[in-house]
Amino acid sequence: MFFTSMLTRLAYRWPVLVYAAAWTTILSLTVTAASFAPEVAFVSAISSSSSFSKTCATEGFVRVPLDLPGEMFCFPAHLLGKSKIDQIVPPVFAAVVVGWSACLVRAVGLW
Template identity: 65%
Template sequence: MWFSNLVRLHLTWPILTYAATWITLLTLTVAVGSLSAQVGFVSAISSSSSFSQKCRTRGSIRIPLDVPGDILCFPAHMFVKSKVDLIVPPVFAAVIVVASASLVRAVALWEHL
């Protein structure tokens, strides 16, 4: 019984290697995509960044934007942590992984011509 399972595993080894390779590539793609946005935002709000200058209005926060010349200050009470902040990033990552896997499956990259 265990020998037949070992033989079956050995025959499907190339498929398992191929699947593991795609899973690794998809995981790395999602990791780079999600971490790059966070690193960019954290570097923009660091104390050494030009974006982190104080607003002239008391109780306001400067928000980094794409256009460096614009200075937009918003009231600090508009930016508070919520419980949704813990749920949205993992759900977004899961949706990206499912979409990537669905694309790979739809293209049928594993089929031999």
């Protein structure tokens, strides 16, 4: 008796479950694409064939690219250490990516 009543309720909710599964899938794919794009850019920038991976002429300096193509400066390595804000930025970025991906999925019109 319990099993049949549960199947009946599930049958009425089947379209809602499919809708929720579709939303979840598209949202997950959007978040995955948005979060892996910076990683792909970073890995391609530090590859051995990249111009970013060349060393500075002075020992103890780190090469930093700028917005303009081909423009790079060498800064002392001690200026480029971790800071306390490095603990805050990734979760905030993740929240923004999830929020904007939800807006994108909604704008695409999944209904």
